[in-house]
Amino acid sequence: MSSINHYGTDKSPALNNPGAARVQIRRLNDLAWDCQFVDPAQVPRLAGRAEKMASEFDDWLGLGWALINLAFHQIRFGSLDDAQGLFERAQHCFSKQVDRRGSWLVMDGFALILLRQGDPASARPMLQAVLDAPEAERDPLDWVLTLNTLATSCTELNDTDAALRHFYRALEIAERIGSMPRIAQVSMNLGYVHLMLGSHVESLRLLTQAVEIARSVNLPFIMPIAVANLALYHITQGQHATAYELVSPLLGHTEWVETGDLAFFGVIAAQTFAMRGDRIAALRYLHDAGKKAQVAEDKACQTHCLWVESLLARQHGQTGEALALMEQALVLAETVPDRHYLIETLKSLADLYECQGEPTLALHTLKRHFAAREEMMCLATTVHVQSLAIQHEISRARMERDFAVARQAEAEQAAHDLERLNRFLNHKIMEVESLRDQLHELVVRDPLTNLYNRRHLQDELCSALQLAARQHFSLCVVLFDLDHFKVINDTRGHAFGDAVLVAFAELLQSSVRGSDFACRYGGEEFCLVMYDIDTSTAVMRAAEMLGHWCERRITYKGVDVVGLSFSAGVAEYPVDGTEPDRLLSRADAALYRAKQRGRSRIDSAER
Numbered sequence: 001m002s003s004i005n006h007y008g009t010d011k012s013p014a015l016n017n018p019g020a021a022r023v024q025i026r027r028l029n030d031l032a033w034d035c036q037f038v039d040p041a042q043v044p045r046l047a048g049r050a051e052k053m054a055s056e057f058d059d060w061l062g063l064g065w066a067l068i069n070l071a072f073h074q075i076r077f078g079s080l081d082d083a084q085g086l087f088e089r090a091q092h093c094f095s096k097q098v099d100r101r102g103s104w105l106v107m108d109g110f111a112l113i114l115l116r117q118g119d120p121a122s123a124r125p126m127l128q129a130v131l132d133a134p135e136a137e138r139d140p141l142d143w144v145l146t147l148n149t150l151a152t153s154c155t156e157l158n159d160t161d162a163a164l165r166h167f168y169r170a171l172e173i174a175e176r177i178g179s180m181p182r183i184a185q186v187s188m189n190l191g192y193v194h195l196m197l198g199s200h201v202e203s204l205r206l207l208t209q210a211v212e213i214a215r216s217v218n219l220p221f222i223m224p225i226a227v228a229n230l231a232l233y234h235i236t237q238g239q240h241a242t243a244y245e246l247v248s249p250l251l252g253h254t255e256w257v258e259t260g261d262l263a264f265f266g267v268i269a270a271q272t273f274a275m276r277g278d279r280i281a282a283l284r285y286l287h288d289a290g291k292k293a294q295v296a297e298d299k300a301c302q303t304h305c306l307w308v309e310s311l312l313a314r315q316h317g318q319t320g321e322a323l324a325l326m327e328q329a330l331v332l333a334e335t336v337p338d339r340h341y342l343i344e345t346l347k348s349l350a351d352l353y354e355c356q357g358e359p360t361l362a363l364h365t366l367k368r369h370f371a372a373r374e375e376m377m378c379l380a381t382t383v384h385v386q387s388l389a390i391q392h393e394i395s396r397a398r399m400e401r402d403f404a405v406a407r408q409a410e411a412e413q414a415a416h417d418l419e420r421l422n423r424f425l426n427h428k429i430m431e432v433e434s435l436r437d438q439l440h441e442l443v444v445r446d447p448l449t450n451l452y453n454r455r456h457l458q459d460e461l462c463s464a465l466q467l468a469a470r471q472h473f474s475l476c477v478v479l480f481d482l483d484h485f486k487v488i489n490d491t492r493g494h495a496f497g498d499a500v501l502v503a504f505a506e507l508l509q510s511s512v513r514g515s516d517f518a519c520r521y522g523g524e525e526f527c528l529v530m531y532d533i534d535t536s537t538a539v540m541r542a543a544e545m546l547g548h549w550c551e552r553r554i555t556y557k558g559v560d561v562v563g564l565s566f567s568a569g570v571a572e573y574p575v576d577g578t579e580p581d582r583l584l585s586r587a588d589a590a591l592y593r594a595k596q597r598g599r600s601r602i603d604s605a606e607r
Contacts, residue, residue: 025062032069037181043073064093100137120153184213196338198380225261228268240275260296303332323352397425449505452519461580475573476538478528479587483599485524499556535572565600576605
């Protein structure tokens with residue numbers, strides 16, 4: 001059997017006994033596997049030597065494992081095409097001499113390549129198939145690898161619920177077996193996801209844990225990216241000095257770190273220097289990070305680079321250039337799942353528009369910023385509750401499973417107990433899934449008024465229009481705006497304003513039919529979708545509601561207000577539009593016309 005010798009004249013030990021040789025090959029492969037996250041520089045030497053020996057002694061299993069080690073190293077530090085070829089050769093080896101664990105790891109490798117190639121949708125079902133492998137055919141660390149990769153693919157597909165579930169499960173396994181490198185890696189990834197979702201308390205706990213582990217056990221592969229993630233957390237909190245103190249000791253000490261991770265570390269370093277006013281150092285690190293982000297095709301990092309470059313341009317008095325760079329950053333930010341970048345880019349862009357004398361664009365962009373920020377705040381609350389629920393259930397299941405394992409040594413009946421507890425665990429997982437569905441309801445509800453929010457409207461309006469098209473009935477969209485609401489807030493206080501919003505929401509809920517649905521559109525704006533109704537009837541219904549609203553007395557802490565009003569705009573499907581955005585736009589135009597004509601009235605879309 002021929003072998004690809006990557007490593008020059010390194011000779012195999014003089015072992016004439018095939019059995020002893022296989023023991024040595026397995027030892028080399030085990031060491032190489034352990035070095036993947038602790039000392040990646042040693043992997044090519046150890047695995048290359050195992051490959052050479054396995055080829056000499058016709059050891060198909062040893063050769064397959066050597067190729068797996070080399071393939072995973074290539075994914076991180078070499079060529080994805082070379083890694084693909086190595087995995088295919090390993091797969092061939094395991095078909096010659098069956099090794100189910102090795103075969104499952106090859107599938108992990110193929111899925112990881114798809115993920116690195118930007119195809120998480122194809123990687124996900126492959127990884128889910130690996131999760132169905134019999135427990136006896138896998139090592140506990142293998143499950144951590146699979147779950148961590150699957151969680152990452154779910155994150156890129158914006159399936160936050162599944163991502164959190166898989167990450168926490170991976171972390172629980174890593175902690176149970178005491179694998180510090182894996183605990184650090186999963187904590188770092190999970191902490192970053194929480195940071196991007198605005199769940200700052202859990203993010204800080206996880207990222208701090210990752211950095212402390214990486215420092216204590218010397219993990220050069222994980223340390224720079226873990227520090228960069230923690231520094232990003234402190235940057236989001238305005239703690240730039242702390243971020244610099246984290247990053248500065250690693251400057252110039254980032255060997256054996258992947259290109260994409262180096263790009264992220266570099267742009268964080270550039271931002272810390274920019275905040276300290278060190279333009280030269282910031283530009284040096286930014287230039288290098290930008291090149292690496294392009295090579296890694298990391299859009300989130302490219303967005304961050306443009307943001308920092310815009311910051312530097314603005315500090316240098318080049319406001320026009322800063323604006324152009326931030327507009328480029330926004331285009332990229334809208335394509336990445338990391339909501340943090342969109343929120344920060346919109347905020348900075350609004351400020352730049354104002355500096356350039358573009359108040360209309362500044363106001364529009366600022367509204368988008370607040371809408372995105374409000375959505376993240378709602379999502380952060382949901383994620384926090386969900387994370388606590390998942391951790392609680394996993395912790396409880398882990399305790400009961402450990403108890404079952406302890407009892408197994410005491411009596412033959414322990415096997416039956418373990419089976420029972422596994423069923424209990426599955427039941428609890430189903431309860432967690434049910435909880436996730438309940439939490440989804442919280443995501444689409446406005447916490448103040450308990451009406452559906454704008455996110456729900458975007459989903460449900462599409463479905464409503466499809467139903468109207470199939471069953472051939474008309475449908476009306478009504479947008480409401482409470483008149484002079486800012487005056488109420490300014491004179492009576494925001495608490496009274498909230499009471500007004502709640503009262504109007506109650507009016508909407510009491511006025512709609514079972515088939516209609518109402519939502520809070522944003523601020524003091526509300527939306528009502530009415531099924532099987534034409535414009536004239538919808539206007540009449542809205543006028544009745546206006547009469548009730550004008551007569552309604554709002555009481556809050558001894559203060560009474562009566563005689564409030566609203567303006568409304570009505571658009572009808574299909575005569576005013578067949579697409580959600582078109583209908584909402586026509587209704588909004590009618591609402592604007594109603595306000596221009598003196599408020600306290602309902603106008604319909606012009607035809």
